[in-house]
Each structure stands twice: as C-alpha cells, then as structure tokens.
Amino acid sequence: MSYKPNENDLMAYLYGELEGSEKEAMEKYLFEHPDARRELERLQHMRSILSEVKDKEVIAPPIFVGESKQRFLWNAPYLKTIVSIAASLLLIILAGRLSGMRIQYHSSELRISFGGDKDVKEIPVQSVQPSVASLSAEQVQSMINASLDKNNLAMQSSWKETQHQLDASITENLAQNSKKIDKLVRDASTASQDQIREFVSGMQTENLQLVKNYFKLSADEQKQYIESLLVDFSKYLQQQRNDDLQIVQTRLNSLEKNTDVFKQETEQILSSIITTVGTNNSIGTTN
C-alpha cells in the first residue's frame, strides 16, 4: 500500500497535529522521499523566519460597558407596560368619577350619563302579547275570507270611483279643446276678401317704395363714383402731359446745347482751315 500525503497532512505534521499511525506513515514517507523532506524543511524554515515577528506590548484600556446584564423586576420591560396601562386606567376612572359619569346597561339598552342621577321617564315598551292560540283553523279561515271579501269590496269601489273620475276628466278636456278649435276655424273663415286685398296692395306699395329707394341710392352712388373716376383720370392726363412737356423741354435744351457746341467746333475748324490756306498761299507767293 503506497501512502502519499497531501498538503493538508503536511501542515498537520508541521504543526504537530498528526498522531498515531498517520504520523508514523508520514515519517516513513519523509524518510523515503527526500523531495518531501526538503519541502518540509522549507516550510519549517519559513516558520522560523515568521517567528521573528514578536508580539507588541499593549496595556488594556478601561472599557466601560454601559448597563449591567442583571435585570431587576422593576427594570423588566413588560412591567413598565403593565404599569403604564394601569396608570392610564386609573386616570380614566378618576376622570369618570370626577365628572360623575354613569354607564348602565339594562335590558338591551346602554346609557352613558354625566352628572347626578336624574329621573328618566321610562318609555313604555309595548310588548306584543302573543295571541292565545285558542282559535280553530276554520275560524281563522273564515276570518281570512271575511277580511279578503272586505278588501275586495273596498278595492272595487275605489276602482269604480277612479274610473268615473277619469271618464269625467276626459270628456271635459275633449269639450274644451273642440271649443277652441271651432273658435279658430270660425275666426279664419270670417276674414273678408277686402282685408286680403288691402294687405296685398300694402305689401306691393311697400315693395315698390323699397325698390325705388334702392335704385335711387345706387344711382347716386354710381354717379359719385363715375365723377370721382373722371376727375382722377383728368388729373392723371394733366400730370402725364406736364411730364411729357418737361421731357421735351429738356431734350430741346440739350439739342440746342449740342448745336451750339457743333457750331463752335465748325467755326474753329473753318478758322484753322482758313489760316492754313492763307499761310500756304503766302509761302507760294514768296517762292
């Protein structure tokens, strides 16, 4: 059987935590395997180097832990709750006592009152007395029948009365409406032909007047418009004529200037020709 320790076994052996057969097996393995021995030596050397780091000296400072863990009965949290509830109840009772509060519960009735006792008038409660079951079934049936008959009669009479009232109101309404319609028809038929003719002729004259007024108004407006148009046109023509005259004038002026210039130039040329001709003749004669 071959034993091969792993790194965990090596650590346990290094720190002396390997015991019994495991320790023996490890020692045997190390004896037989120089590589493993060298590895162990390296680790031991590392440990010896690490041992150079020494502990630092330190003085423990005083540490005060606030509260003692020992709890007394009066420090128990539930006791505080109970005491506070009891104090609240005591206050409520005291306030109730001072204000004379009374709370009563009697026969399904809750009464809350303040101040002294007052006579409260007893409201008589009507107790429904259960009927004595001394009636027979036939008697009950006959009583029911009688009551039904009575009800039927009463209902029939009321129905008849309502029917009568309805009939009467309908006939009355019909009579009133027919009277109104008759009156209207009669008024319409009594309107004479003359009245109609008068109405139509009145309408015609009104229409005629309206058309006349319209035409008159429109003719005046058109006349004014035409007049203003003509005036504007004549003004425009006058303006145009003035402009044209000015243009003609300026052109005439320029033409006159040009003519003068031309005239002067011609005179100069002529005089120069004359002088040249004169000099040539004089030279010829002398020669």
Place this chain on the structure above:
Amino acid sequence: MHSDTLVMRAKEGDQSAQGKLMQLWYKRIYNFGYKFFMDHDLAMEVSQKTFISMCKNLPGLQDNARFKSWLYKIAVNYCREELRKKKGDRSLSFDVVWNRDAEESPKWEAGGQRIDNPESQLHKTELADILQQALSELNAEQREVVIMKEYEGLKFREIAEVLNISENTAKSRMYYGLDGLRKILDRKNINKDTIGYEL
C-alpha cells in the same frame, strides 16, 4: 490561560471577572489585529470593539470551553468590517505619510528592552517589519489563518470553528499562505542565505 469558572462568572454579569478576562486576552486580540492590519489604531479599535461585544454577548455563549474560538470569531468579524471600511476609504493616514518612529529614533531604540548587540537588534527589527509587510501582502483569508496558527497558536480545528470552514480548508489556506509568504520574501531577497546565522 483562563479557567472555566472565570468565564462562568463573567457570563453571570460579574464585572470583575469580565475585567480579568479582558486583561488576559487583550494582548492576544490586539496582536492579532496588529498583525492583520499592521496598524496600531486599527488594532486598538478592533480590540476594544471585540471586548465590548464580549461583555455584551457573553451570556449567549453556549459552551464555556469554546470561549477562545468564540472570542477570535468576534475579533475576525471586526477585522473584516474594518478591512471593508479601509477599502472604501481611500484617504491616507497622516502617520503613514509622516513616519514619526523613523524621525524620532532609530529602529533599535523602539524595543523597550536593552540588548547586547544593537546592530543585531536593528536587523531583527527590520526583518520583523519586512515580515509584517509580507503578511499584509497575503490575501485576507490566508492571512487570518497564518496569524491564528503561527502567532496565536490555535489548532486547525479551532481555526475552522472560528472561520466557519472545514479543517482541511484551514490547512490548505495555511499551506498556500506559507507558500505565498515564501514567494514574497524571495522577491524581497529574504531567504535562508541572506538571513544567515542570526536566526
């Protein structure tokens, strides 16, 4: 180190017993915190919180024999809490920027006791600092196990109980922790040969 009766009395609310328990264990918890953080203030913070929590929650301890692992469990929890806070807080402590120890006195004077060879003591102090630095470079899980095993002397069973892991996991973390430390120290050129005969 402590008797069950002391724990029992402390559980019953005996403040003097609580005080004695604290006197007994304060140095251990402080040093655990110091090696974990390499910071005095954080170690003090963790220690004080641990003992306040101990006094408050001691009545809830079921088995008096497990007091040690119970106390370390509280300390580990507070260390993790402080570590989370430290990761969240990116600010740098003034003491880190201004190394007062370095300015005021040489390393070899820091130790209270007089020593025969100051040079050797200086080397040892420097080595301790380097080792402490190497420890802080380990990941937190391995660091917890290495400190508890190497410096606090807890058994693997107790470490597993404190960290709520299996015993094999505790051993595995220890192995890889030591291996990691070896690599870190190799990187810093600290090995058997460089340390020499002084060890």
